[in-house]
Amino acid sequence: MSETIIIIESASPQTSVVFSADQGPQGTPGNTGPTGPTGATGATGATGNTGPQGPTGSTGATGAQGPTGATGATGAQGPTGPTGNTGSTGPTGATGPTGPQGATGGTGPTGDTGPTGPTGSTGPTGPQGATGPTGATGSTGATGPTGPTGATGDTGPTGATGATGPVGPTGATGSTGDTGPTGPTGPTGATGATGDTGPTGPTGPTGAASTVPGPTGPTGPTGDTGATGATGATGDTGPTGATGATGATGATGATGDTGPTGPTGATGATGAAGATGAQGPTGPTGATGATGPTGPTGASATALPDILMLGGM
Secondary structure, three states: OOOOEOOOOOOOOOOOOOEOOOOOOOOOOOOOOOOOOOOOOOOOOOOOOOOOOOOOOOOOOOOOOOOOOOOOOOOOOOOOOOOOOOOOOOOOOOOOOOOOOOOOOOOOOOOOOOOOOOOOOOOOOOOOOOOOOOOOOOOOOOOOOOOOOOOOOOOOOOOOOOOOOOOOOOOOOOOOOOOOOOOOOOOOOOOOOOOOOOOOOOOOOOOOOOOOOOOOOOOOOOOOOOOOOOOOOOOOOOOOOOOOOOOOOOOOOOOOOOOOOOOOOOOOOOOOOOOOOOOOOOOOOOOOOOOOOOOOOOOOHHHHHHHHHHHHO
């Protein structure tokens, strides 16, 4: 009876050979024959499963610093921050220049009229006639002109400066200037050294011997990749970019209302009385009185001897 050998091929590793059911009983094993020549090397068995992942290798030394990366695009400008609190009111500014001189106070009252000038001197006496009646007294000379108005008294002191009006509201804060460009990114640190490869897993069992080379077993799954070595230290940060230009200053707030005007200073003292006016001109000489009537003619001095002669008779 002939033997029929059935070879079973499978994608999984070969584990046994199944013989036909018409095979007779097994005979007594004969003596072992001499060792035959070494057969041709069988096909390489399927690669065994990858062994467990080896321990992570120690971190490699930090590599030399890589070249500086290209500068990243400037990020969009962040929203303007909220307006800061209004700063405390600054110290009061220096006192402004003295305001214009207040209006001149009203003219003081007119000084008292100076005393009447002395009466003008009497005109020269007329020629001695017979003394007539005394002429009427001449009228009083006109009053001399009023003396000039006394000098205006000194202006009273300027009233105290009114209180300064409240400080106007602070102008709106100017918009924040554009953010300066981001400084260049610092150089990337060197990549750490690759960890050691894990040990190879044990070889899978050899397939059963066969006169026909068995198919090559499927390749075992690839072992897990060893853990990546620790990242090298980060390179130094590049220098900060230049600060953007300061935004334009906000408009100055409106000027606060002017404080109320201080009270008017007191009126200066009345000036001293003006000097007495100059003496008025001498009044006109009174009219000459009318000539009195002529007295009776006196006795003639030549008639006296005749009278004496009459007395002696």
